[in-house]
Each structure stands twice: as structure tokens, then as C-alpha cells.
Amino acid sequence: MSDQETVLEMNDLHTHFFTDSGEIPAVDGVSLRVNKGEVVGIVGESGCGKSVASLSIMQLVPSPPGRIVDGDIQFKGENLATATEKRMRKIRGNEISMIFQEPMTSLDPLFTIGNQMEEAIRIHQKISKKEARTKAADMLKQVGIPRAEAILDEHPHQLSGGMRQRVMIAMAMSCDPELLIADEPTTALDVTIQAQILDLMRKLNKENDTAILLITHDLGVVAEICDRVVVMYAGQVVEEGTAREILKDPKHPYSQGLIRSLPKLREREQKLYSIPGTVPKPKMGRVGCRFADRCPFAFDRCYEETPSLIQLNNQRTSRCFLYDKEAQEDAESPVGS
Amino acid sequence: MFSYVMRRLVMLIPVLVGMTLITFSIVHLIPGNPAQVMLGETATAEAIADLEESMGLNEPYLVQYGLYISDLLQGDLGTSLRSKAEISQEIWPYIAATFELTVFAMLFAIFIGVNAGIISAWKQNSWFDFLAMLFALVGVSMPVFWLALMEQWVFAQELGWLPAYGRENSRDPMAPITHFYVLDSLIHLDFARTWVTLKHLILPSIALGTIPMAIIARMTRSSMLEVMKSDYVRTVRAKGSxxxxxxxxxxxxxxxxxVLTVIGLQTGVxxxxxILTETIFSWPGLGRYVYEAINYRDYPVIQSGILVIAFIFVIINLVVDVLYKLIDPRIKY
Structure with a gap:
């Protein structure tokens, strides 16, 4: 698996926000890799920096106040972190596409679906309006919209949330990108529609070999579709591994907490588990483990030293001192899962 | 769309009835006797009574209103007490003059205001944004009469570039057709005259358009800033546009x-x-027509003038509502 062709590689990315109340390191040294045809999930609570990390890839972080201050994003031998706006325009929507959480507000309410899809196609391809329209209709059929021709002449408010997200996906896929970034694509949808959208994304992933970077807080979505998972906490990656490993045997106490807080059908616990405390506000120059305050296993070292990512096996890393020893002695995990 | 416009036009009827009732009542509640005014201070009581009789001023209030409405429905706005002319004939040149001035003032206000607002929003907190918004603040706070006088002083008196008064060169008047002078000169294929009429329009248009321009610029800026943060604009950027x-x-x-709402309201205003701008620039427009009628207690002209202004306002509102519908497909009626 590791010898697969890499589509995107993010190395030690720092995206900071420069506000009146100081510099905020929203993304604080994130590294991740997406291979060709792979579905990688970024999981974490709200405010952990997962959306900012994904927007950084497209250079769509609102600026000011946000800015990439360090690190690089390698995409096909090119560093997107320092690419010019002109170059980025060629990449956005063409080689890397993005869909967003709110299908209700992500389409311009004043233009028809056809107009917006043709626009997306014609920005990158020199074809006539008519050809673009035919292509748009084809794309709509591909994402399972039945009366594609009619939909092209409708406005976004005439469609349901699920349909709009399909339109967004069709639009994002219309230039056959190598990477699709999906920022919480199913969060705003009904559960049944969520499943349909995930199915659709998996189908497009398999058929077109498009790599997907899926940002979500929903571990159910991860289980459904992801090959590999990156768990983020307070601007950093705290654990990385295959989806199967992380769901079955989470190593980092934060991942363990996330998985424990999923409701289980067979066990009728009185109260659903939740990780105590809240995500700390990101700030500069923090020392110690960021999760220490909420961690049931925290010990002195966690407050004094900042842990680095520890390699557990060739696919697996965790940012926790508990495994510092284990990495050498291969001892038992301190917590049974 | 067509049925919507028709429905709106039908809905205008009660509005218009209300308007006539109010203008009619207000004018008649103002103290002062028009018969007295027409005949002068030295008129005898008998002469005044005779004139009141012939003008119908001694009829009961409601009868007077009924007569007024029935005349109105026949396109008869009454006769001016001062000039003794039919108002419906007399008023058109004034309407045309005001209309022409408004069109140019609003073109100036919209073109500058919208573009300044866009650039200010796009380059938020830049020196351009700062200067444009400072200018807008000054523009909105500056008294119109002061701006008008300064314009005349600088551009007419000192520099001599532009005429300070009127609609055309008074020694060489044009034979009016539509009373829109720019249009008339084009119909006459007299382009030298077109240039003259345009020159006459510049100073009053700027004086009149400055406040709307400032309001439009500020409105466009804040509206653009809001929209630029929206999800769909992010989507458009993510498409690579x-x-x-x-x-x-x-x-x-x-x-x-x-912004359209503001443009509509300002156009109506x-x-x-x-009155101020039209007086300073000797512009023979509707405001001055009514103002002079008030000085003369020319009831029929005051009534008709207010009615026409109110009617124009209502029509502009209708046009704005139709434009909303054209722009925004979500609006349902």
C-alpha cells in the first residue's frame, strides 16, 4: 500500500489567523498524505482545524486574517502553499475540487443549475455553451439525478438538500479532478440521504479513481467509506492509521474517547459517554500535550513536554507518551478496547 | 410575471384613491381663500362670493371632492388659478424637465456609487476604501444647496466651463417635441445642441446625485462584504473562476x-x-412648479403636482418590485 502513487502530501503545514487578539495557530504542523484512488478521512471536533487544513490546500482560507505561514503542500510535484493565485485558479475545480457542508447555501441562488455547472466546465475547458450543457446533463445523470435536462433550468431553491449536494458533486466532478475534498458533505443532510451521498462518493471513487479527502466529525461516515483516517485535535494530527485499525483499536486517548462516545445499539447505557472538558483555544507557544487536561491517563510528562508523533507500525502513528515505550518494547496497550 | 404586474396595477387603485383624498383634504385644510388671492386685497366681498360660486368653492366638501375625481377620471387636472391654463397641458414640460434631471443624476449616482462600493468591498481597509467611504460620508452630510452654489462658483463663475442656469441657451431656444431636451435635440439631429443641453445637465445632476451616490456606495459596500463571505461565493472560487x-x-x-431598494427610493425622491436644486439652477421642474403654486395658493396646481409626484413614487415602487422578481427567482407573489 505504501508504494502507491501519492496525489497529495502535506508536510508540517502551519496556517495561522492574525486577529486583533493575537496570532491563532488554527493548523499547527499538520502532515498527511493522500494516495491515488484512496479515501482519507480527517476526523475531529469542531474547531480542531480540519476545515482550515482542507481550505489551505485550495488556498481558500479567508485572507486576511488567515495565512499559511510554514510548511508545504505537494501536489503532482508542485508546492500549492506557495503557488500563485493565477496557478491556483487553474488547479481549483480542475485538478482538485471541493464540496462543502451546506448544500443549501453553497449554490448561488440567483442562477440556474445549468448556468453554474456550465460555468464550472467552461472555466477549464474551451468548449461551447451547448457542449458544456450536454456535459453538465451527463454529469447530473452520473450522480443519479433522474430528470437531468429539466434540472438544468431550475434554480437551487427548487431542489432538496440531497439533490443540491448531488449537483455540487456533479459540478465538482465535471472536470475529472484527481482529488476531491469533501468538507462535511453529509452533515446537513437526513440520515437516508447521507447514505445515498456516501454511496455516490464511493462509486465515483471506484469508477474514476478519484482520491477523496473527507473532512468529518462523524465516525459512522468514516467507517462507511474511508480507507485511512487522520484524527486531528487542536490543530494537530494526534493519530493516523487505517480506518479499520483506528475504529477497532484506537491508540490515542482522544481517539478512544471519540469512539467511546459513539452510541452502541446493544448496550443500553444510561448515559452516553462524552469526553470531559472542551477543545482548548489554539494559542502560540503551547507546551505539553494539548489533550492532557481532558485525558484520563495524563501524567507529569504530558504537561511538561510536547509529544511528537510516534510511529507504531508502518501505517500507524500516535501523538502520545503512552506509546513512547511501546514503540520500543512493543508492550501491551494500557487500555483494552 | 404578466399577471403579477396586472395584479399590482389593480392594487394601485385604492392607493390612488387614498392619495387623492389626502391631497384634496390637506390643501383644503390650509387656511386662505383662493378667490381672495385671485382678486387681490382690494376685492369686494360680493366679487369674492361670485367667484367662489363660479369655481364651486361654496359647495360642500364631499361634493367638491366628487367633482374633482370625476374631472380627474377624464384626464382633467383642473385649471391653474394663476395662468388660467389647463394643468394637464401645462404640467408636462415640468415633469419632463425633472425626469431628465433625475435620470442623469441617478446615472451618475449609480455608476459612481456602485463601482466605488464594489472596489471598497473588494479592497476592504485599503486606502481606496478609506477615501471612498470618507468621501461618501462627506457627500451624504453636505447640504445640497451649498454643494450647488460651490459648483456654480467654481465651474461656472471662476473656470467658466459649464453653464450655471437653465436647461438650454436662453437666447437660442429649441422647438420642443417631447420636452426631454437631450432627446429633442437628437430628434432634430442637432448634435451641437445636444452638447449644450448635456452641459446644462452636468452641474445640477452632480448636485442632485451626490447624496444618492453616497448612500448607494455605502449600501453596495456593506452588501458586497456580506455576500463575499457567503458559501456560494466560496463555491465559485473553488471552481477556479x-x-x-x-x-x-x-x-x-x-x-x-x-441596493435596488435604495436606488428606487432615491429615484422617487x-x-x-x-426644490432646492431646481431653484438654484433655475431648472423649470416639478418641484419649482409646485413651490410657486404654493406661494400663490394655486390649489388645483398644488393638488395636481402632489398627485403626480405621489403617482410617480408608486410607479417607481412597482418597477422596483418587478426588478426584484427578475433578479431573484426565489421571490414568490
Whole structure:
């Protein structure tokens, strides 16, 4: 698996926000890799920096106040972190596409679906309006919209949330990108529609070999579709591994907490588990483990030293001192899962 | 769309009835006797009574109103007490003069205001934004009469570039057709005269358009800033489109919805006659027509003038509502 062709590689990315109340390191040294045809999930609570990390890839972080201050994003031998706006325009929507959480507000309410899809196609391809329209209709059929021709002449408010997200996906896929970034694509949808959208994304992933970077807080979505998972906490990656490993045997106490807080059908616990405390506000120059305050296993070292990512096996890393020893002695995990 | 416009036109009827009732009542509640005014201070009581009789001023209030409405329905706005002319004939040149001035003032206000607002929003907190908004603040706070006088002083008196008064060269008047002088000169194929009429329009248009321009600029800026943060603008950027497409296609169209309201209201205000500007520039417009009628207690002219202004306001509102519907497909009626 590791010898697969890499589509995107993010190395030690720092995206900071420069506000009146100081510099905020929203993304604080994130590294991740997406291979060709792979579905990688970024999981974490709200405010952990997962959306900012994904927007950084497209250079769509609102600026000011946000800015990439360090690190690089390698995409096909090119560093997107320092690419010019002109170059980025060629990449956005063409080689890397993005869909967003709110299908209700992500389409311009004043233009028809056809107009917006043709626009997306014609920005990158020199074809006539008519050809673009035919292509748009084809794309709509591909994402399972039945009366594609009619939909092209409708406005976004005439469609349901699920349909709009399909339109967004069709639009994002219309230039056959190598990477699709999906920022919480199913969060705003009904559960049944969520499943349909995930199915659709998996189908497009398999058929077109498009790599997907899926940002979500929903571990159910991860289980459904992801090959590999990156768990983020307070601007950093705290654990990385295959989806199967992380769901079955989470190593980092934060991942363990996330998985424990999923409701289980067979066990009728009185109260659903939740990780105590809240995500700390990101700030500069923090020392110690960021999760220490909420961690049931925290010990002195966690407050004094900042842990680095520890390699557990060739696919697996965790940012926790508990495994510092284990990495050498291969001892038992301190917590049974 | 057509049925919507028709329905709106039918809904105008009660509004118009209300308007006539109010203008009729207000004018008649004002103290002062028009018969007295017409005949002068030295008139005898008998002469006044005779004239009141012949003008119907001694009839009961409601009868007077009924007569007024029935005349109105026949297109008869009454006769001016001062000039003894039919108002419906007399009023058109004044309406045309005000209309022409308003069109140019609003073109100036919209063109500068919208573009300044767009650039200010796009380059938020830049020196341009700062200067444009300072200028807008000054523009909105500056008294119109002062601006008008300064313009005359600088551009007419000191520099001598532009005429300070009137609609055309008074020694060489044009034979009017529509009474829109720019249009008339074009119909006459007299382009030298077109240039003269345009020159006459510049100073009053700027004086009249400055406040609307400032309001439009500020409104456009705040509306654009809001829209630029929206999800769909992010989507357009994520498609890889350039700045021009983002701003002038998607952001501007969305941002225009609140700006359109302001443009409509301001146009209505200007069409209602800008008495100050029209007086300073000797512009023979509706505002001055009504103002002079008030000085003379010319009831029929006051009534008709107010009615026409109110009617124009209502029509502009209708036009704005129709434009909303054209821009925003979500609006249902």
C-alpha cells in the first residue's frame, strides 16, 4: 500500500489567523498524505482545524486574517502553499475540487443549475455553451439525478438538500479532478440521504479513481467509506492509521474517547459517554500535550513536554507518551478496547 | 410575471384613491381663500362670493371632492388659478424637465456609487476604501444647496466651463417635441445642441446625485462584504473562476438586491422634485412648479403636482418590485 502513487502530501503545514487578539495557530504542523484512488478521512471536533487544513490546500482560507505561514503542500510535484493565485485558479475545480457542508447555501441562488455547472466546465475547458450543457446533463445523470435536462433550468431553491449536494458533486466532478475534498458533505443532510451521498462518493471513487479527502466529525461516515483516517485535535494530527485499525483499536486517548462516545445499539447505557472538558483555544507557544487536561491517563510528562508523533507500525502513528515505550518494547496497550 | 404586474396595477387603485383624498383634504385644510388671492386685497366681498360660486368653492366638501375625481377620471387636472391654463397641458414640460434631471443624476449616482462600493468591498481597509467611504460620508452630510452654489462658483463663475442656469441657451431656444431636451435635440439631429443641453445637465445632476451616490456606495459596500463571505461565493472560487467573474457576476447580482431598494427610493425622491436644486439652477421642474403654486395658493396646481409626484413614487415602487422578481427567482407573489 505504501508504494502507491501519492496525489497529495502535506508536510508540517502551519496556517495561522492574525486577529486583533493575537496570532491563532488554527493548523499547527499538520502532515498527511493522500494516495491515488484512496479515501482519507480527517476526523475531529469542531474547531480542531480540519476545515482550515482542507481550505489551505485550495488556498481558500479567508485572507486576511488567515495565512499559511510554514510548511508545504505537494501536489503532482508542485508546492500549492506557495503557488500563485493565477496557478491556483487553474488547479481549483480542475485538478482538485471541493464540496462543502451546506448544500443549501453553497449554490448561488440567483442562477440556474445549468448556468453554474456550465460555468464550472467552461472555466477549464474551451468548449461551447451547448457542449458544456450536454456535459453538465451527463454529469447530473452520473450522480443519479433522474430528470437531468429539466434540472438544468431550475434554480437551487427548487431542489432538496440531497439533490443540491448531488449537483455540487456533479459540478465538482465535471472536470475529472484527481482529488476531491469533501468538507462535511453529509452533515446537513437526513440520515437516508447521507447514505445515498456516501454511496455516490464511493462509486465515483471506484469508477474514476478519484482520491477523496473527507473532512468529518462523524465516525459512522468514516467507517462507511474511508480507507485511512487522520484524527486531528487542536490543530494537530494526534493519530493516523487505517480506518479499520483506528475504529477497532484506537491508540490515542482522544481517539478512544471519540469512539467511546459513539452510541452502541446493544448496550443500553444510561448515559452516553462524552469526553470531559472542551477543545482548548489554539494559542502560540503551547507546551505539553494539548489533550492532557481532558485525558484520563495524563501524567507529569504530558504537561511538561510536547509529544511528537510516534510511529507504531508502518501505517500507524500516535501523538502520545503512552506509546513512547511501546514503540520500543512493543508492550501491551494500557487500555483494552 | 404578466399577471403579477396586472395584479399590482389593480392594487394601485385604492392607493390612488387614498392619495387623492389626502391631497384634496390637506390643501383644503390650509387656511386662505383662493378667490381672495385671485382678486387681490382690494376685492369686494360680493366679487369674492361670485367667484367662489363660479369655481364651486361654496359647495360642500364631499361634493367638491366628487367633482374633482370625476374631472380627474377624464384626464382633467383642473385649471391653474394663476395662468388660467389647463394643468394637464401645462404640467408636462415640468415633469419632463425633472425626469431628465433625475435620470442623469441617478446615472451618475449609480455608476459612481456602485463601482466605488464594489472596489471598497473588494479592497476592504485599503486606502481606496478609506477615501471612498470618507468621501461618501462627506457627500451624504453636505447640504445640497451649498454643494450647488460651490459648483456654480467654481465651474461656472471662476473656470467658466459649464453653464450655471437653465436647461438650454436662453437666447437660442429649441422647438420642443417631447420636452426631454437631450432627446429633442437628437430628434432634430442637432448634435451641437445636444452638447449644450448635456452641459446644462452636468452641474445640477452632480448636485442632485451626490447624496444618492453616497448612500448607494455605502449600501453596495456593506452588501458586497456580506455576500463575499457567503458559501456560494466560496463555491465559485473553488471552481477556479477569476476575480472578475466572482465579483461582477455572482457577488454583484446578489449584493444588488438591497441596493435596488435604495436606488428606487432615491429615484422617487428626486422625481418628486428637488426644490432646492431646481431653484438654484433655475431648472423649470416639478418641484419649482409646485413651490410657486404654493406661494400663490394655486390649489388645483398644488393638488395636481402632489398627485403626480405621489403617482410617480408608486410607479417607481412597482418597477422596483418587478426588478426584484427578475433578479431573484426565489421571490414568490
Amino acid at each position: 477569476g476575480t472578475f467573474l466572482v465579483i461582477y457576476k455572482h457577488a454583484l447580482k446578489n449584493a444588488m438586491i438591497p 428626486l422625481l418628486g422634485g428637488a
